[in-house]
Amino acid sequence: MNSGALGAGLVILTRFPILAATIHPYSLNGSPIDVVAGDWFVGKAAASIVFAHPILGQVEVYNTHFFAKGGDEGPEHQRAHRLVNAWEFAKLVRQSAEVGRYIIASGDFNRSPSTLPMDIIRDHAGLTDAWAVTHLDTPEPNLHNPPSPQDAIHLYGVTADSPLNSYSAGKPLEHRARKFQGKRLDYVLYRQPSSIHATARIPILRAVDTRVVMTELVPGYHFSYSDHFGVEATFDIEAPGGGHATEPTSVDIPTSNHPKPALSQTDISTDSITEALVSLTARYRFAESQARKHLMTFVLCVLALIAIISTSPWFPSYVNPALTLATVAVAWCATTMLYVGFVYGNWEVNPLTNIIEELELYRAALEAGQLGRLRPQ
Structure with missing residues (x-):
């Protein structure tokens, strides 16, 4: 499959x-x-x-x-x-x-x-x-x-x-x-x-x-x-x-x-849910931090591209191949940082949010005894 x-x-x-x-x-x-x-x-x-x-x-x-x-x-x-x-x-x-x-x-x-x-x-x-x-x-x-x-x-x-x-x-x-x-x-x-x-x-x-x-x-x-x-x-x-x-x-x-x-x-214990929530919350914060870093790198790459393009007329002609390679590399890095920081950043944060909310609701139900009352004795 x-x-x-x-x-x-x-x-x-x-x-x-x-x-x-x-x-x-x-x-x-x-x-x-x-x-x-x-x-x-x-x-x-x-x-x-x-x-x-x-x-x-x-x-x-x-x-x-x-x-x-x-x-x-x-x-x-x-x-x-x-x-x-x-x-x-x-x-x-x-x-x-x-x-x-x-x-x-x-x-x-x-x-x-x-x-x-x-x-x-x-x-x-x-x-x-x-x-x-x-x-x-x-x-x-x-x-x-x-x-x-x-x-x-x-x-x-x-x-x-x-x-x-x-x-x-x-x-x-x-x-x-x-x-x-x-x-x-x-x-x-x-x-x-x-x-x-x-x-x-x-x-x-x-x-x-x-x-x-x-x-x-x-x-x-x-x-x-x-x-x-x-x-x-x-x-x-x-x-x-x-x-x-x-x-x-x-x-x-x-x-x-x-x-x-x-x-x-039998079911998962509230202690296990709490331990899982600690890990998931840590990942949520880490994911947000990483997304910000990637987007900041994207901004820096854009600024670098502007600098390369605006200053290229003042460089000798023999430097042009190196500038071209640098432009391609910086543009590739900018594109990668944009989709990783924005697209994947939200891709990761949204499922984490959903599962954190699921587990919090499930823990609350367990603590309130609502699930326990529904279980067959």
């Missing part, structure tokens, strides 16, 4: 009949002036398909890739775009579950398990981490005695910045990454349909095994398949009374035509 100018690089394959497919580009994906990172040009997004399963009914599978820059320990304003991604993704998943679909969500979320974006995804979307479910008794590693790179992969699900990956071997690691010999940034998450669609005979989707895959080098070459390893998850479909659900007649298949929205019994 394609998004942005270059495409988000998301694909979903299934052997079941596909009923629908869509892609949702995130409203914020870095800056167009950050050409090296390239997130804005590829248009990071959430792609999804809905397929018909003989026992589960409609299943929606998501594949996503979040904004990358900033890391786990980056400055506050660097976290904001990934928080926007997390909030928008969580809303998409929640809406899908509310119409009676099972959800499987995978991708590169570019955040470690205990970080705020993953809290938002787990709490607001109601998603369960398949790796956490299937690795319950894994001991916490010690920075002074870290696991081997192989154990880090098998025990902690490390998929990025592993010393065993040719693209990250020798890369300086952050404090937490050193503790785990890399990072777990890639996930397979899942959830049941919203409880309003549940009956006593609805089948249960449960993760029974997960492992990191594609850790070897490409055969015949000295490099890895990708800078991230893959994650494989195996699911079981259980009957409500226990055992495998093998026949559609033994269970109730959830329908997807219920008009009433369902509310989860």
Whole structure:
């Protein structure tokens, strides 16, 4: 599925009949002036398909890739775009579950398990981490005695910045990454349909095994398949009374035509919302400051062009080629600063404003207990 100018690089394959497919580009994906990172040009997004399963009914599978820059320990304003991604993704998943679909969500979320974006995804979307479910008794590693790179992969699900990956071997690691010999940034998450669609005979989707895959080098070459390893998850479909659900007649298949929205019994905490608002507000101020700097640079470039053009008759003729090149360079810089400062400046500030207002309203509703009173007991 394609998004942005270059495409988000998301694909979903299934052997079941596909009923629908869509892609949702995130409203914020870095800056167009950050050409090296390239997130804005590829248009990071959430792609999804809905397929018909003989026992589960409609299943929606998501594949996503979040904004990358900033890391786990980056400055506050660097976290904001990934928080926007997390909030928008969580809303998409929640809406899908509310119409009676099972959800499987995978991708590169570019955040470690205990970080705020993953809290938002787990709490607001109601998603369960398949790796956490299937690795319950894994001991916490010690920075002074870290696991081997192989154990880090098998025990902690490390998929990025592993010393065993040719693209990250020798890369300086952050404090937490050193503790785990890399990072777990890639996930397979899942959830049941919203409880309003549940009956006593609805089948249960449960993760029974997960492992990191594609850790070897490409055969015949000295490099890895990708800078991230893959994650494989195996699911079981259980009957409500226990055992495998093998026949559609033994269970109730959830329908997807219920008009009433369902509310989860658990939700994102007000503390998490407040923490997200701090980051988003910091990014809002940073974005406004950057826009002003870019527009000021545009004004200076215009003044420089006026100076070059007005003084060029007094320069010797052999200087003309250099003046021409300088004029082109300054004009290019002025144009770039104008569209980055004005067009992208507003492009970034407006979604930030919308999401800050959304979260403030949601926090106020949680604090007032309005959402709690609507939840089923």
